[in-house]
Amino acid sequence: MYDNQYVNNDSRGPVTGQAQNQEDAELDIRALVLVLWRRKWIIVNTTVFLLVLSALVVFQLTPRYTAQAMLAIETRQNSYVDLEAVMSGVGTDQAAIKTEIDVLQSRRLVGKLVDSLALVEDPEFNRSLDTKRSLISYLNPLSYMSEAWKTAILGSTASTQSDEERAMAVRAKVIDSVSAALKVSNPPRSYTLHVSFESTSPKKSARLANELASIYLTDQLEVKFEATQRANEWLNERVSQLREKVRLSEQAAQRFREENQLVQTQSAGLVNEQQLAQINTQLVTARTELARIEARQGQIEQNVQNGSIEQSGLIEVLQSPLIQRLKEQESEIQRRRAELSTRYGPKHPTMQKIEAELADIKTKISLEVDKIVAGIRGEAEVAAIRVRALESNLEGLKRESFTVSRAQVQMRELDREAEANRLLLQTFLTRFKETSSQDGMQQADARIISEADVPTSASFPKKSLILMLVVFVGLILGVGLAFLLEALDNGYRSFDQLRQDLHLRALGMIPLVKKSVLQDGKPEDYIASKPNSSFAEAHRNVHASLMFSGSDGSTPKVLAVTSSIPGEGKSTATLCLAQILGRTGLKVLVVEADLRRPVFRQRMGISKEKHISLNMVLSGQAQGSGKTVYKDEKTGIHMLWAELTEDPQERFTSPEFRHFLSEARKQYDLVLLDTPPIMAVSDAMLISKYAESVMYVVQWEATPKGIVRSAVKQLSQTGVPIAGAVLTQVNLKRHRGYGYGDQGYYYGGKSNYYTN
Known part of the structure; x- marks a missing residue:
């Protein structure tokens, strides 16, 4: 019974650090367990109190039932004809799916559900129709006062709203209540949407979920139909405007063409352009011909000066039939002179007659050559005159072409505008015909893959789970309270506390x-x-x-x-x-x-x-x-x-x-x-x-x-x-x-x- 714990530690011998740490850990664990054991009734009482309190609350709660319908977003659309839809299908990315969830939870869609099932008349969602008093209402002192006393204390509460405004306010509150009971979720890596409704009635929860899914699909078709109808009306109006615009632009182009005399053949372009091309071609040809003739004329003039025109070998001279005959006669006379010269002398009358004939022939040849030379000179003059005439005509056509070109610039602008209007009209007319043919071909972007069944068990409250959680929380709270009380404990209970503290x-x-x-x-x-x-x-x-x-x-x-x-x-x-x-x-x-x-x-x-x-x-x-x-x-x-x-x-x-x-x-x-x-x-x-x-x-x-x-x-x-x-x-x-x-x-x- 002596306090043997105070024996000198030196007698125990050396203690290793690992053994000391192990002993400290064991003491710490044992100390924690002892704290829990000392405060066990605090833990038990806290847990029991919370369990009883939660049980009283849980079993007083009205059970609620949750029904769930499943929708699948269509990733593939049936295409009966190769036409582009006015509204494209729903995207499959996360943002698009989140958007569809927001649409399902929107007040517009919930409002349609409220109107469809007349939920304004349902006391579950319209609190003003619920005559049952909650437990909290009994704690409200105003509930025991008469209207006169309420008016005296709180003042007049007379409403200035009209019947329509009150009805809209009630409908808005019902929509809020229905939205609070609605839950739409999308499982990860899935194109399905889970539409859940919570209600005090199992049948009502299933009916709400199925009705909202149906309204959602109908709403998709209505939205597409309205979009197509609006597109048809707009395209029809636009086509009429474009027709008038095309007519006016074509009339303006034709009027400008007539005012500026822009005559155009079917395939060769404007007449002025054709004339300019022809004159330019003729001028080139005429200048070429003039150069050739002037060259021949210069050659002939040179031969004339040299006196060798007959021996020049001009084609005109060589090809002249008369000169050819005279040359033949000259050759015949020279042959006879050669024969007669063997018999007669130069002064013989026969020889003199032959010489006179030969001289006459040469004279005739010279006269004929002179005529040919004169003809070539005349031809050169005509060619020069023709070149000058063509140049004069070309200059006139050029001046006229400049004026036509300036007009043609504006003409092309008018033509482009008319052509653009025609193309735009054709595009809109084609699109109008496509959209007009889509009125009866609209498809919803989702489909119901599972209708909501009537739930057989309540989704709230989960009594067993809640009570288990309360027990767990009670234990945690009790343990925390135990350690808190232990920390706040201000007295000494053991020898260890005296040693450690004092x-x-x-x-x-x-x-x-x-x-x-x-x-x-x-x-x-x-x-x-x-x-x-x-x-x-x-x-x-x-x-x-x-x-x-x-x-x-x-x-x-x-x-x-x-x-x-x-x-x-x-x-x-x-x-x-x-x-x-x-x-x-x-x-x-x-x-x-x-x-x-x-x-x-x-x-x-x-x-x-x-x-x-x-x-x-x-x-x-x-x-x-x-x-x-x-x-x-x-x-x-x-x-x-x-x-x-x-x-x-x-x-x-x-x-x-x-x-x-x-x-x-x-x-x-x-x-x-x-x-x-x-x-x-x-x-x-x-x-x-x-x-x-x-x-x-x-x-x-x-x-x-x-x-x-x-x-x-x-x-x-x-x-x-x-x-x-x-x-x-x-x-x-x-x-x-x-x-x-x-x-x-x-x-x-x-x-x-x-x-x-």
């Missing part, structure tokens, strides 16, 4: 003796009547711990007993410890050193007239008074009681007090000084200076830790060694439930060692 040695733990056990007696009477009780054994354990608590390892002879505040059981512990030691045969003197609130005389029934008080000893009145020191006949202990004194510090600092303690050490085995509380007065600090050691008393669980820490800090400033601390008034039943595993655990158990 660095004090634990001397022992004194159980609380209930009043029913004392039976109007005192604890010191109980310890005298029950020397083998756990209460008595606890004081023996304190003495055993004090045996080696001196500064040099010896048992202190003068021991001061103090506490932080009054009521911690300091005086009771002193008296009981003295009685236990007195029974062992030790000479024990108990000194009541609390001169401000003395209680020993009345408590022990000491006679003031027969027995000496501490005041008499310190004042020197004890000698010769005829009085004796009080002695308890049962235990043999001696006791100096005290009287109330105005200035006790003067007595404790006097030489008489020091002389008294010196003599007491010689005559007694142990002197117990019952001092006042540290935080109440400073007497204990003065008295402790004359003691060999101090036993510090702490009331189990009751004394705040901050006060104890402050008191111990003040006491430690005196330099007197504190032997240790004693936990008093320990509730053994509660302490044992905390599972500390110390002396209190065994004291509270059923043991054959104790007779309680």
Whole structure:
């Protein structure tokens, strides 16, 4: 039963860091488990309270049922003819699917559902038609007032809205209620839409889901039909405008063509352009011909100057039939002259006649050559005149072409405008015909793949799940509350807390003796009547711990007993410890050193007239008074009681007090000084200076830790060694439930060692 936990750690040998860390971890886990065990009823009560409260709420809730219809967005569209639709199908990206979800949840579509099923007349969605009062309505004091009182308190609430405005406001509220019951979702990586409705009626929830899906598909067709109809009307109007525009542009082009005489053949372009091309071609040809003729003329002129025109070899000369005949005649005459020259002489008449014929022939040839040369010269003059005429015509056509070109620029602009209008008209006319043919070919972009069935079980509230969650939350909250209370706990319950917080040695733990056990007696009477009780054994354990608590390892002879505040059981512990030691045969003197609130005389029934008080000893009145020191006949202990004194510090600092303690050490085995509380007065600090050691008393669980820490800090400033601390008034039943595993655990158990 000794406090073996205070054996010197050096005797244990070296402890490895890993073993120490493992031990700390085990202690931490064990500490957490002990906290939960100590506060188990907090956890249980919190959980049960929340469970009962939630059960009351859950079973009062109106069950709601959820029905779900499934839609699939069509990723493929049937195309009967290769025509482009006015409205394209729904996209398959996430944004497009989100848009369709918003359409399903839109107030316009929900409004159609409200009108289709006349939900304005349904009390579930129109709260004004619900005559049932909720539990909260009974808590509203206005519900118990008459209309006159409401008007007097709140003022007039007369509405200025018309019937139509009130109906619209009611419809808007119904739409809000229906929208709150609607849920549309899209599973990941899927083109399906889940349309869910929650209602108090299973059939109604299924009917709402199916009706909204049907309205959604119909709305898609209506939207496409309206878009096609609007497109047809716009295209029809646009085609009429374009027809008029084409007519006006073609008339403007024709009028400009006539005003500027822009005559155009079917394939060769404008007449002016054709003439200019022809004249230019003729001029080139004429210039070429003129150059050729001038070249021949120059050659002939050169031959004429040289007199060799006949031998020039001109083609005209060579090809002239007359010259050819004259040449033949000349050749014949020269032949005859050659024949006759062999017979006749030059002056012979025959020869002279031949010469005259030859000369006549040459003359004729010369005349004919001259005619040819004159003809070539005339031809050159004609060619030159023709070139000049063509050049003159070309210049005139060029000037005219410039004017035509300027007009043609504007003409081409008018033609382009007319052509563009014709193309635009053709495009719009074709598109108009395509859209007109789509009136009966519209398809919805989604389809119903699963209609909503009537649910057989309520979707809300999930009673089992809610209660399980409440139990879980209750446990979590209870555990949190347990740790919070543990953190806010401001008292000492175990030796470990004393060691960790105050660095004090634990001397022992004194159980609380209930009043029913004392039976109007005192604890010191109980310890005298029950020397083998756990209460008595606890004081023996304190003495055993004090045996080696001196500064040099010896048992202190003068021991001061103090506490932080009054009521911690300091005086009771002193008296009981003295009685236990007195029974062992030790000479024990108990000194009541609390001169401000003395209680020993009345408590022990000491006679003031027969027995000496501490005041008499310190004042020197004890000698010769005829009085004796009080002695308890049962235990043999001696006791100096005290009287109330105005200035006790003067007595404790006097030489008489020091002389008294010196003599007491010689005559007694142990002197117990019952001092006042540290935080109440400073007497204990003065008295402790004359003691060999101090036993510090702490009331189990009751004394705040901050006060104890402050008191111990003040006491430690005196330099007197504190032997240790004693936990008093320990509730053994509660302490044992905390599972500390110390002396209190065994004291509270059923043991054959104790007779309680």
